[in-house]
Amino acid sequence: MQKYHCGAELFNYTPRTSHEVKVGNRPMGGPSNPIRLQSMTTTKTTDTAESVAQTERIVAAGADYVRLTTQGLREAENLRNIKAGLQADGVDVPLVADVHFNPAVADAAAAIVEGVRINPGNYVDPARTFRHLEYTDEEYAAELDRLEARFKQLLAICRQHHTALRIGVNHGSLSDRIMSRYGDTPAGIVESCMEFLRICVRENFRDVVISIKASNTVVMVRSVRLLCAVMDREGMDFPLHLGVTEAGEGEDGRIKSAAGIGVLLADGIGDTIRVSLSEAPEAEIPVAYKLAAHVVERAGHPFIPGRAFPGFDYVSPDRRPTIAVGNIGGTHPPVVISTRLDGDAHFSATLPDYVYAGRQLPAVEQRKAGVKYIIDADLWAGEPDTYPVFTTETLPFVGMCKAKMKFLFLTYPALGEEVKACLRHHPEMVIIAQSNHANRLGEQRALIHELWSENLSTPVVVFLQSAFGDDQREDFQICHAADAGALFFDGLADGLMLFNTTPEGHRPLAHDLQDDTAFGILQATRQRTTKTEYISCPGCGRTLYDLQQTIARIKAETGHLKGLKIGIMGCIVNGPGEMADADYGYVGAGPEKVSLYRGKVCVEKNIPQADAVKRLLELIEKDRARNADTQTD
Numbered sequence: 001m002q003k004y005h006c007g008a009e010l011f012n013y014t015p016r017t018s019h020e021v022k023v024g025n026r027p028m029g030g031p032s033n034p035i036r037l038q039s040m041t042t043t044k045t046t047d048t049a050e051s052v053a054q055t056e057r058i059v060a061a062g063a064d065y066v067r068l069t070t071q072g073l074r075e076a077e078n079l080r081n082i083k084a085g086l087q088a089d090g091v092d093v094p095l096v097a098d099v100h101f102n103p104a105v106a107d108a109a110a111a112i113v114e115g116v117r118i119n120p121g122n123y124v125d126p127a128r129t130f131r132h133l134e135y136t137d138e139e140y141a142a143e144l145d146r147l148e149a150r151f152k153q154l155l156a157i158c159r160q161h162h163t164a165l166r167i168g169v170n171h172g173s174l175s176d177r178i179m180s181r182y183g184d185t186p187a188g189i190v191e192s193c194m195e196f197l198r199i200c201v202r203e204n205f206r207d208v209v210i211s212i213k214a215s216n217t218v219v220m221v222r223s224v225r226l227l228c229a230v231m232d233r234e235g236m237d238f239p240l241h242l243g244v245t246e247a248g249e250g251e252d253g254r255i256k257s258a259a260g261i262g263v264l265l266a267d268g269i270g271d272t273i274r275v276s277l278s279e280a281p282e283a284e285i286p287v288a289y290k291l292a293a294h295v296v297e298r299a300g301h302p303f304i305p306g307r308a309f310p311g312f313d314y315v316s317p318d319r320r321p322t323i324a325v326g327n328i329g330g331t332h333p334p335v336v337i338s339t340r341l342d343g344d345a346h347f348s349a350t351l352p353d354y355v356y357a358g359r360q361l362p363a364v365e366q367r368k369a370g371v372k373y374i375i376d377a378d379l380w381a382g383e384p385d386t387y388p389v390f391t392t393e394t395l396p397f398v399g400m401c402k403a404k405m406k407f408l409f410l411t412y413p414a415l416g417e418e419v420k421a422c423l424r425h426h427p428e429m430v431i432i433a434q435s436n437h438a439n440r441l442g443e444q445r446a447l448i449h450e451l452w453s454e455n456l457s458t459p460v461v462v463f464l465q466s467a468f469g470d471d472q473r474e475d476f477q478i479c480h481a482a483d484a485g486a487l488f489f490d491g492l493a494d495g496l497m498l499f500n501t502t503p504e505g506h507r508p509l510a511h512d513l514q515d516d517t518a519f520g521i522l523q524a525t526r527q528r529t530t531k532t533e534y535i536s537c538p539g540c541g542r543t544l545y546d547l548q549q550t551i552a553r554i555k556a557e558t559g560h561l562k563g564l565k566i567g568i569m570g571c572i573v574n575g576p577g578e579m580a581d582a583d584y585g586y587v588g589a590g591p592e593k594v595s596l597y598r599g600k601v602c603v604e605k606n607i608p609q610a611d612a613v614k615r616l617l618e619l620i621e622k623d624r625a626r627n628a629d630t631q632t633d
Contacts, residue, residue: 013442023209062289210238245276277538354371361375430460
């Protein structure tokens with residue numbers, strides 16, 4: 001437990017203290033600046049007209065900063081023309097150069113634009129090759145001296161031109177040097193960043209923002225939490241940029257980004273964000289705005305007097321130990337409870353584990369096979385695969401009920417001594433945690449921590465209520481992913497139940513979409529896999545094929561392969577590393593060329609882009625056939 005998140009601060013929204021960093025005319029961090037929003041162009045940075053036009057679309061969508069890929073000196077120098085084109089059109093927005101592999105390019109860009117992003121994994125270290133390197137302590141120190149000497153040159157240029165710096169660590173491009181000493185761990189990710197930050201502190205250069213990104217949301221959240229702890233320990237308060245890299249597109253990309261970014265924002269961490277979607281970059285900004293607004297609106301909420309469980313590890317939490325009640329809790333994956341008070345019997349391909357039917361249990365012939373039903377306790381008649389749910393008002397009658405599994409709607413304020421005694425006496429109970437608090441995440445955290453502190457091992461299903469129409473499905477997904485995601489990252493929840501009412505003047509939000517959102521949140525937080533996962537980058541000027549069209553084709557051909565992970569990457573910068581836990585990878589290798597990966601191993605190099613999707617599908621089918629033969633033998 002880190003001191004900046006112990007006690008009440010775990011339950012009450014309290015922004016992390018950071019110092020202000022000047023980025024052109026839009027400073028970030030500090031006590032008064034809003035959460036800044038940003039995106040990145042997908043145009044070639046040598047194409048002035050297209051880069052200007054796309055930047056203007058991103059700014060019109062509400063972005064505070066726009067980042068442009070800057071591969072070489074030609075791209076760096078053309079930033080002048082892009083900046084001039086924007087100024088001619090009356091658009092004044094800070095530009096950030098995104099630099100990999102070439103420190104000289106960072107030097108050049110720092111004299112032109114308002115910000116430069118460098119990647120510690122490839123700033124002076126060579127590109128990652130997944131080789132294990134052996135260093136003596138003296139040799140490792142010599143490498144750090146080499147890094148510092150080169151990095152100080154960039155800091156001097158940034159200081160001269162009042163240019164801000166982003167130290168942007170990507171899980172997928174950690175150097176072999178860091179990997180060899182620290183392994184593929186949050187500790188290694190954080191150290192990759194701290195090596196540069198310590199130089200900034202020694203040089204008294206403060207216009208620095210940090211980011212740690214990963215496509216694996218668990219790695220991303222744990223690494224950022226650890227970074228905050230390490231900075232706090234070393235007396236640093238640099239602002240943070242948040243993002244889930246290679247999040248994908250569509251609903252999955254939104255849910256994954258909201259879950260990963262939302263948990264950190266909810267804990268007051270984050271001064272600027274980017275929602276990375278494999279879509280037009282201007283589409284990212286409204287999503288980012290909704291996410292930030294959902295979290296920030298809880299500021300000044302009524303105080304929650306929570307009590308943190310003393311053994312809770314905020315940086316690297318384990319799942320709260322619970323007893324298994326049926327298939328809920330224990331070592332079971334989290335369940336999904338669907339809310340169907342209107343008797344709707346239409347389900348998507350992935351069935352919920354339970355349906356809450358309220359006071360109207362469907363007739364036997366109308367019930368979905370494989371789904372269990374929950375009904376209000378006073379109406380429960382003992383039918384097979386049906387279970388009663390109690391409230392605190394009906395709880396005195398729980399002893400009269402002979403059901404082997406019982407549910408209880410419970411809020412944190414209602415968790416009194418009588419309820420605790422009842423839970424101790426009835427191990428067959430499952431809590432459905434409710435909250436109407438302005439900070440429902442904080443109050444549900446407080447409820448579960450109180451159970452934990454009281455040595456009550458009752459499983460908990462998180463209940464989230466909302467009021468969105470069908471035209472607000474994006475809002476529904478973002479808000480619920482942000483709130484529920486935190487509880488799953490913290491290891492506090494054993495299931496998820498979403499309940500939505502329809503506002504006046506809107507069409508209802510379909511029940512099966514609500515269920516799919518719940519399953520999407522569980523997959524995004526690495527709790528339960530129910531469909532194919534696509535790790536796809538948002539694209540940039542390095543991407544040399546039609547990323548969106550390719551993603552659509554691969555998804556159409558592989559969407560039935562439940563549990564398979566496929567990486568679709570525009571270029572080699574993060575490719576093999578960021579999709580390290582993917583089963584297959586499709587990575588841009590050059591102009592109209594693609595390389596295919598099985599895990600981290602490249603199995604086909606420089607395939608013509610026109611043939612690459614077909615060859616990927618052939619590779620998957622060949623492996624599936626071989627695996628089927630092996631299982632038969």
